[in-house]
Amino acid sequence: QAHAKVWHLYNDHFRPAQRGKVSIALSSHWIKPQHMTEKNIKECQKSLDFVLGWFAKPIFIDGDYPESMRSNLSSLLPEFSEAEKKYIKGTADFFALSFGATLSFQLLDSHMKFQQLESISLRQLLYWINSEYNNPQIFIVENSWFVSGTTKRDDAKYIYYLKKFIMETLKAIRYDGVNVFGYTVWSLLDGFEWHRGYSIRRGLFYVDFQSHDKKLMPKSSVLFYEKVIEKNGFPPLPENQPIEGIFPCGFAWGIVDNYIQVDTTPAQFLDSSVYVWDVHQTKKLIKVDGVYASKRKRHCVDFAAIRLQVSLLQEMHVTHFHFSLKWSLILPLGNLSLINHTLVHYYQCFASELLRVNITPVVALWQPMIENQELPVSLAKYGAWENTETVQAFVEYARFCFTSLGDHVKFWITMNEPSVKNLTYTAGHNLLKAHAKVWHLYDKEFRRSQKGKISIALQADWVEPACPFSRNDQEVADRILEFDIGWLAEPIFGNGDYPEVMRAWLHRINSVDLYNFHLPYFSEDEKKLIQGSFDFFALSHYTTTLVGSEKEDAVKYDHYLEVQMINDITWLHSPSRVAVVPWGLRKLLKWVKSKYGDVPVYVMANGIDDDQNMVHDKLRVYYIENYINEALKAYTLDNVNLQGYFVYSFNDKTAPRYGLYSYVANQFESKPSLKHYREIIDDNGFPGPETPELLCPEEIASCPECHFFRTRKSLLAFISFIFVAFIVTIFFITYYSKRVERRYK
Numbered sequence: 001q002a003h004a005k006v007w008h009l010y011n012d013h014f015r016p017a018q019r020g021k022v023s024i025a026l027s028s029h030w031i032k033p034q035h036m037t038e039k040n041i042k043e044c045q046k047s048l049d050f051v052l053g054w055f056a057k058p059i060f061i062d063g064d065y066p067e068s069m070r071s072n073l074s075s076l077l078p079e080f081s082e083a084e085k086k087y088i089k090g091t092a093d094f095f096a097l098s099f100g101a102t103l104s105f106q107l108l109d110s111h112m113k114f115q116q117l118e119s120i121s122l123r124q125l126l127y128w129i130n131s132e133y134n135n136p137q138i139f140i141v142e143n144s145w146f147v148s149g150t151t152k153r154d155d156a157k158y159i160y161y162l163k164k165f166i167m168e169t170l171k172a173i174r175y176d177g178v179n180v181f182g183y184t185v186w187s188l189l190d191g192f193e194w195h196r197g198y199s200i201r202r203g204l205f206y207v208d209f210q211s212h213d214k215k216l217m218p219k220s221s222v223l224f225y226e227k228v229i230e231k232n233g234f235p236p237l238p239e240n241q242p243i244e245g246i247f248p249c250g251f252a253w254g255i256v257d258n259y260i261q262v263d264t265t266p267a268q269f270l271d272s273s274v275y276v277w278d279v280h281q282t283k284k285l286i287k288v289d290g291v292y293a294s295k296r297k298r299h300c301v302d303f304a305a306i307r308l309q310v311s312l313l314q315e316m317h318v319t320h321f322h323f324s325l326k327w328s329l330i331l332p333l334g335n336l337s338l339i340n341h342t343l344v345h346y347y348q349c350f351a352s353e354l355l356r357v358n359i360t361p362v363v364a365l366w367q368p369m370i371e372n373q374e375l376p377v378s379l380a381k382y383g384a385w386e387n388t389e390t391v392q393a394f395v396e397y398a399r400f401c402f403t404s405l406g407d408h409v410k411f412w413i414t415m416n417e418p419s420v421k422n423l424t425y426t427a428g429h430n431l432l433k434a435h436a437k438v439w440h441l442y443d444k445e446f447r448r449s450q451k452g453k454i455s456i457a458l459q460a461d462w463v464e465p466a467c468p469f470s471r472n473d474q475e476v477a478d479r480i481l482e483f484d485i486g487w488l489a490e491p492i493f494g495n496g497d498y499p500e501v502m503r504a505w506l507h508r509i510n511s512v513d514l515y516n517f518h519l520p521y522f523s524e525d526e527k528k529l530i531q532g533s534f535d536f537f538a539l540s541h542y543t544t545t546l547v548g549s550e551k552e553d554a555v556k557y558d559h560y561l562e563v564q565m566i567n568d569i570t571w572l573h574s575p576s577r578v579a580v581v582p583w584g585l586r587k588l589l590k591w592v593k594s595k596y597g598d599v600p601v602y603v604m605a606n607g608i609d610d611d612q613n614m615v616h617d618k619l620r621v622y623y624i625e626n627y628i629n630e631a632l633k634a635y636t637l638d639n640v641n642l643q644g645y646f647v648y649s650f651n652d653k654t655a656p657r658y659g660l661y662s663y664v665a666n667q668f669e670s671k672p673s674l675k676h677y678r679e680i681i682d683d684n685g686f687p688g689p690e691t692p693e694l695l696c697p698e699e700i701a702s703c704p705e706c707h708f709f710r711t712r713k714s715l716l717a718f719i720s721f722i723f724v725a726f727i728v729t730i731f732f733i734t735y736y737s738k739r740v741e742r743r744y745k
Contacts, residue, residue, distance in 0.1 A: 001084065003059070007091035021093040024059065025141050028052040028099060029108050030125040031116045043114040046072070048128065050112050056095075060133040063089035094181070095129060098142035100165070120145065120161075123168035123176070130178040137179050140169065142186040146193070146200040148552050153206045153219045154473055156466030156548040156566045162221060164569045170233055185225060189216055220467040240583060242629045244688030245636045249696035252360070252644025253681040254320035255313065256605045257654050258367060260350060262326075263305035264342045300349035310353045312651070312661060312668055317681045320360045322604060322646050324367035324416050327374060327397055334376035334393050336400060344404050351408035362604075362646075363409045364416035364457065365398055365438070385427035391434040398438040402446045410452035413604070414438050417459045417540050420487055429520040432491050432530055439533035456492065457538035457604045460485045460592075462584035466548035466566040476547050476563050479505060481591070483561065489537075493596040496531030497522055509560070536643065537592055540605035544584030574609045574619060575657070582626035589634035589642065600643045603631060607648030609657040620660075620673040625680070632685055647677055 003024050010022045031047045033040035049057070049066035057066050063085030065077055080088065099122055108118065122143065129138060145161040162185065172178040190203035198209055204225060205216040228234070272292045275285040300306065313321055325347065330340050351361045372380035379390050398414070414435045420428070435456050442454045463480045465473035479501055482490075486499040498519055506517050522530065546566040551557050556565040572580040585606070592601060606627055610617040624647060634640040649655035653663035660674040680686070684694065 004088040004091040023092040023094050023096045025096040025098055026052055026055050030119045030121050032119045034116050044116050047112055047114045058088045059092050095136040095138045096141045100143055100145050122165050123172045126172040126178045127176045137181055139182040141184050144186040144202050146202050149199045149201055151550050151552055154467045154470040154550045155219045155221050157552050158221045159224045160568045167570050220469045223469045243633055244686050244691055245632050246685035246687050246694055252320045253318050254322055254646035255318045255650050256322045256646050256648045257650035258324055260323045261305055264346050303349055306350050306353050314357050317678045320362050322362035324364040327366050328376045331397055334378040361409050362411040364413035367416040385430050391430050394434040395437050406446055406450040412454035413457045416457045425519050436530040436533040453535035455534040455536045455538050458488055460539040460541055460588055462544040462588040464544055464546050466546040472549035476549050480547055491530045492534050496527035536600040536602055538602045538604045541585050543579045544581035575611050576609050580623055582630045585627050586630040586634045589640045590638050593640050598641050600641050602644040604646050605648040607658050612657055617671045617673045621676045624677055
């Protein structure tokens with residue numbers, strides 16, 4: 001009633017002269033159903049009625065309280081007379097909204113939630129207000145969230161809350177037709193937050209409450225908000241716009257499967273027993289004892305699982321297929337005393353069948369998995385990579401694989417995605433020496449005859465400073481890149497030793513007696529062995545991580561590296577909360593080039609999970625298109641020597657929720673993302689009307705049938721000699737026979 005009287009006072013006596021506006025500022029939360037049932041939805045409506053509708057409905061609708069309040073509170077809620085209803089109704093020139101400033105999480109009375117879930121979705125609240133109160137003009141007079149009281153000037157978390165709220169306001173205007181005409185951040189500076197005291201901060205300006213003069217210092221959020229105001233929102237950045245263009249001739253378009261489906265069940269044609277078909281009674285085959293047919297040799301066509309997998313790969317139009325061997329199954333004892341010849345034959349057949357259909361096999365010797373790191377039990381049991389004996393065992397295993405499979409495989413990966421998160425410094429040290437020894441083994445003993453190439457594949461997600469304006473955050477991002485990627489990359493692709501940043505950092509934290517981490521040293525001979533042990537730079541990339549220097553969330557803070565993991569809540573995320581950040585791939589590729597020069601680069605794995613219950617994997621379609629386009633930018637605009645791109649993963653059977661094929665009821669079904677990837681492969685990128693035509697020399701079709709002779713040239717020469725000798729002999733026999741005949745006549 002007081003508000004209504006003031007509004008009428010202004011309307012009757014001051015508006016004609018002052019021409020201003022007046023309203024009431026209402027604070028609200030947003031609530032969503034715990035379960036999508038009619039009852040829960042009604043409870044959500046009741047929650048908003050009790051908090052916002054209590055004041056909004058009388059003013060913006062009909063001058064009376066919400067019906068849900070009346071039915072629940074009965075006599076506790078006062079009655080308006082008809083005259084009062086008319087007097088209150090319409091007493092607002094706009095809808096002034098406060099969101100997040102006072103009714104933050106845990107501040108709303110729990111009874112007002114009606115057992116539903118509180119949410120920070122400003123866009124949904126704006127849409128609800130628009131629908132509930134007849135499309136009013138809305139002015140957001142207070143909006144913010146809070147961060148820890150220990151946060152100083154690099155307030156990255158606050159920036160991403162602010163970014164989310166402003167983006168949601170923009171979406172409400174553009175996509176939902178909500179009439180929002182103003183936005184206000186809460187608050188200008190840090191201050192006393194009522195019952196929370198000084199334990200949280202909301203200000204754009206930092207205040208040191210312990211100082212005498214309480215000087216105001218601008219935070220990173222000030223610079224962010226200033227940019228938003230300057231640009232009047234979030235205009236598209238030129239560098240984030242898709243480009244047209246194509247990749248070079250011979251570009252490797254691939255797909256990944258961590259481990260191929262191995263089924264060595266013998267075909268029925270290998271059974272030498274003789275059967276009689278009982279067509280009259282049992283209708284079954286009855287084995288005839290003591291009678292056997294002649295045995296025949298095994299052939300690759302006996303493995304039905306291979307034919308199916310190869311046919312699925314053909315449907316994709318990929319040129320390369322990347323998979324890993326199982327060291328623990330090929331050599332169960334970790335040495336050559338016991339060899340699984342059946343499995344080796346299966347791998348040989350698989351590789352040869354790929355070649356037959358012009359798909360290049362890309363084979364990793366080892367990929368760490370959870371159980372025993374995918375090492376033979378005898379090696380895992382005695383220290384795994386901590387033990388130097390594993391290094392020599394890996395070399396002997398590699399020699400066996402090169403000998404057994406090298407005729408079919410020309411593209412080798414020594415180690416695929418060794419996880420630095422689960423690697424000790426000693427294990428990493430031995431792993432690097434093992435890789436280098438295997439590379440030199442191939443280079444000296446197999447490269448000339450097999451004509452292949454070999455390198456290591458590293459997992460390399462991009463790391464971005466959470467505050468783009470903060471030097472401290474940039475230093476943290478640089479440090480994490482060296483620990484995550486440079487640790488294994490620098491010795492191989494750089495100077496033969498670990499990054500100086502790693503050594504300096506470990507020396508610093510060890511000196512304060514908090515930790516005792518020892519980064520081993522390489523001898524000069526070991527440096528020479530490891531440095532340059534590559535033919536290309538292979539990397540797996542999935543997402544981008546934001547890092548900051550300010551400790552904000554203890555759960556996501558790494559005390560060892562003094563880094564705070566930050567989440568940009570405006571980014572797209574997969575069901576498993578993996579961020580979709582396409583531009584991170586381009587930045588990573590540029591970083592690799594700047595660090596290690598014009599080395600040939602392969603993106604060996606790039607993919608995202610999806611919801612298995614969804615028929616259309618729209619997120620993966622978006623992911624693949626935009627990540628490949630960023631790879632194209634790296635190639636065409638940044639001159640990165642990019643040679644190939646592989647999608648992860650082949651199918652849901654071996655990598656649930658990541659596959660381009662779903663696997664349901666023992667059947668493989670292609671997803672929409674497969675068709676989309678195939679179109680990109682067929683176009684060799686994203687050609688446009690002005691894209692010049694790329695004339696590639698025709699590749700010589702592979703001849704698997706000729707492979708036997710190509711790899712046995714001496715045998716071919718011998719057979720040729722015998723054939724020529726036979727022809728010459730026949731010639732002389734015929735010649736002299738005719739002479740004898742003539743002489744006899």
